[in-house]
Amino acid sequence: MIREKISLSIHEMTVVAMMVAIIAILGAVPGIPLGFIPVPIVLQNMGIMIAGELLGPRLGTIAVWLFLFLVVLGLPLLSGGRGGMVTILGPTGGYIFAWLFVPLLIGLSLKLSWHYGMTQGVTEFLIIWLWGVIFVEGVGAIWLANQLHTTFISALASNILFVFGDTIKALIAVSITRRLRHIKVFLLRR
Amino acid sequence: MNSKIVFGSYVPVKSILHRLDPRIKLIMCIIYVILIFFVNNFLAAIWLLLALLAAIKLSNVGLRQYWQGIKPLFLIILITVAFQILFSSGGKMYWHWGIMAITRDGLINSLIIFYRFIVIITASTVLTATTQTFQIADALAWLMKPLQIIKVPVNQITLMLSIALRFVPTIMDETNKIMKAQRARGINFNAGNLLTRIKHLVPILIPLFVNSFKRAEELATAMEARGYDPNAPRTHYRQLVWHKNDAWASLALLIVTVGLVCIRIFF
Numbered sequence: 405m406i407r408e409k410i411s412l413s414i415h416e417m418t419v420v421a422m423m424v425a426i427i428a429i430l431g432a433v434p435g436i437p438l439g440f441i442p443v444p445i446v447l448q449n450m451g452i453m454i455a456g457e458l459l460g461p462r463l464g465t466i467a468v469w470l471f472l473f474l475v476v477l478g479l480p481l482l483s484g485g486r487g488g489m490v491t492i493l494g495p496t497g498g499y500i501f502a503w504l505f506v507p508l509l510i511g512l513s514l515k516l517s518w519h520y521g522m523t524q525g526v527t528e529f530l531i532i533w534l535w536g537v538i539f540v541e542g543v544g545a546i547w548l549a550n551q552l553h554t555t556f557i558s559a560l561a562s563n564i565l566f567v568f569g570d571t572i573k574a575l576i577a578v579s580i581t582r583r584l585r586h587i588k589v590f591l592l593r594r
Numbered sequence: 595m596n597s598k599i600v601f602g603s604y605v606p607v608k609s610i611l612h613r614l615d616p617r618i619k620l621i622m623c624i625i626y627v628i629l630i631f632f633v634n635n636f637l638a639a640i641w642l643l644l645a646l647l648a649a650i651k652l653s654n655v656g657l658r659q660y661w662q663g664i665k666p667l668f669l670i671i672l673i674t675v676a677f678q679i680l681f682s683s684g685g686k687m688y689w690h691w692g693i694m695a696i697t698r699d700g701l702i703n704s705l706i707i708f709y710r711f712i713v714i715i716t717a718s719t720v721l722t723a724t725t726q727t728f729q730i731a732d733a734l735a736w737l738m739k740p741l742q743i744i745k746v747p748v749n750q751i752t753l754m755l756s757i758a759l760r761f762v763p764t765i766m767d768e769t770n771k772i773m774k775a776q777r778a779r780g781i782n783f784n785a786g787n788l789l790t791r792i793k794h795l796v797p798i799l800i801p802l803f804v805n806s807f808k809r810a811e812e813l814a815t816a817m818e819a820r821g822y823d824p825n826a827p828r829t830h831y832r833q834l835v836w837h838k839n840d841a842w843a844s845l846a847l848l849i850v851t852v853g854l855v856c857i858r859i860f861f
Contacts, residue, residue, distance in 0.1 A: 412747070412750055412824065413814075413824070414814045414817050414818055414822060414824060415810065415811060415814035417750055417753060417754050417757070417814075417824065418757060418809075418810035418811070418813045418814045418817075419807060419810045420754050421753075421754045421755075421756075421757035421758040421761065421810070422757075422758070422761060422765070422806040422807060422809065422810045424754070424755075424758035425758045425759075425761045425762045425765050425806070426765060426802065426803070426806055428758070428762050429762065429765050429766055429769060432766065433769070447795075454803075458803075466754075470751070470754055470755060470758065471758075473755075474755065474758075474759075477718075477721075477722075477730060477734075478623075478718030478719070478721055478722045479722060479727065479730075480663075480666070480722075484666045485662075485666045487718070487722075488663070488667075488714065488715055488718035488719075489627060489714055489718065490667055490670075490671075490711050490714050490715050490718075491667065493711075493714075494667070494670045494671070494674060494711070495670060495673065495674050495677075496670060551674060551677075552673070552674065552677035552678075553677060553678070554677070572788075572792060575792075576792060576795055576796070576799075579796065580796060580799050580800055580803070583800060584800065584803055584804070587804060
């Protein structure tokens, strides 16, 4: 019998693997302290946004799922050296759970906007902001409220501090990705 | 940045646990974590704790290493426990103020949560401290074989994991080099206001991505030149061999599981 061809090419696999490694390394980069907010800007979730933007909905999702697979196994790949199942089961697990869907939502939304001719950076930023910031904070707040027995509104309020930093990360992600797309090395061959 | 941040888990000492087949260690860790959620009384908790202490003893890894696993998550644990104490209801109320109240059920639940978190973290640390990452990848490949029946591309998943794990130290070193090169060109990463610091990220991230994707392309070409076919069955250079000690480990796991079941039934 003829074996069914699996979809990923070798080049796609190596690109996904590099993206997983980069997301892990962004977690090891020390955060940038904001003077007026107690939470520093940590770059790891920017890697999640870039995965969706750069690799598209399919490869980006595979990269993030593989990364979180390693985290669940106990490797300390999350920012601050965290890892293991407690990071998923604890109060901040909602954010990490939302990461599973961010590249898919970003990638599909970008394809849709390009289809309708909206190729400006502002459109791209709004898509990244909607799915990479608002969606993640929303899902994280729901889980946080459930775990800490508080209301969704107060959990959302506690997230306001992070939205500012995440917005900056979305800006950086759009800026970097729009430059990277012009480089030939990012054309995936099959 | 320190490369050990990412792969500081493995502790290269000799012990019984280090020599076990990584498959049985991975299975033991997974089943142990599942058993934790079946703990419903004090005796069961003690039983699983004794099993964990035995594993810690056999691993020959210092207690400091286990604290290193707990420390990054300790704040999260404390916050969860505090909220559990203050906002739960049920049982005798000892103290209250506004919507906050300390009740007996709240205290019991917070104790359970604390116990579960600490034990799960420590069990994961036992696994990662006694098993190298490529061994974990091999064990995963073996555990995921049944998924091939439902057309999951197991070979490709394990290949991507292996490549990712292999290149984390390389890309880490490269990030350090890029930062040093940019410093030599006058960028100060620790100074300036917020906007300046944000701008300084771009000269790090763009070369990082370009170099990594170039490496991905070169790697793909090299793999093709070596005759790799993603769809073909493959042989393995690193063979996982089952020894007598692994059988003893399976027996120990069975004893722990049966013991827990008995405790749940009879108490």
